Amino acid sequence: xxxxxxxxxxxxxxxxxxxxxxxxxxxxxxxxxxxxxxxxxxxxxxxxxxxxxxxxxxxxxxxxxxxxxxxxxxxxxxxxxxxxxxxxxxxxxxxxxxxxxxxxxxxxxxx
Amino acid sequence: xxxxxxxxxxxxxxxxxxxxxxxxxxxxxxxxxxxxxxxxxxxxxxxxxxxxxxxxxxxxxxxxxxxxxxxxxxxxxxxxxxxxxxxxxxxxxxxxxxxxxxxxxxxxxx
Numbered sequence: 581x582x583x584x585x586x587x588x589x590x591x592x593x594x595x596x597x598x599x600x601x602x603x604x605x606x607x608x609x610x611x612x613x614x615x616x617x618x619x620x621x622x623x624x625x626x627x628x629x630x631x632x633x634x635x636x637x638x639x640x641x642x643x644x645x646x647x648x649x650x651x652x653x654x655x656x657x658x659x660x661x662x663x664x665x666x667x668x669x670x671x672x673x674x675x676x677x678x679x680x681x682x683x684x685x686x687x688x689x690x691x
Numbered sequence: 692x693x694x695x696x697x698x699x700x701x702x703x704x705x706x707x708x709x710x711x712x713x714x715x716x717x718x719x720x721x722x723x724x725x726x727x728x729x730x731x732x733x734x735x736x737x738x739x740x741x742x743x744x745x746x747x748x749x750x751x752x753x754x755x756x757x758x759x760x761x762x763x764x765x766x767x768x769x770x771x772x773x774x775x776x777x778x779x780x781x782x783x784x785x786x787x788x789x790x791x792x793x794x795x796x797x798x799x800x801x
Contacts, residue, residue, distance in 0.1 A: 680789055
């Protein structure tokens, strides 16, 4: 019973490098979300998706891109990482607005 | 102004006592509301949904006041294991946008 799985769990990037975070859910949920969480800031929505092929911007979308080519996967891309993107990234999924379930998070450090 | 606001606390609560705290939301069109619990450096976990008529789940009671645009969470007979940050969530658009508050920290002491 995997639920929501994020890969990788930890990553260290150099400034300017690119990477993709993968979120996979096995609950057939329509909605998927990417958040970042920084100390004292709470969870801030980066991008979200209401279904395969559809995405929308959240509060802090700059510097990130997303894709939802398959219903079960939601990818978050950083094209040119910056130290300000050092954070913990959480993916979540939900169905019919009944509350979302989260992955365990990806701890990203950009040096 | 943030869409969802919470008192950050901490609320220091003796074991066995009752604690309650609120969360306000700015978008009157918000459809659904939830409370989540987050332990240090872990992922948020769904605690309960919040219904207009109020609802209970064991020692936890959630209330929604649409007129004043706030939701509340009450914890009775607090346990040490209730120590956590409690996050308030509102669904703020028809696309299912989940907006989180910054969280209220609760510390239950022996």
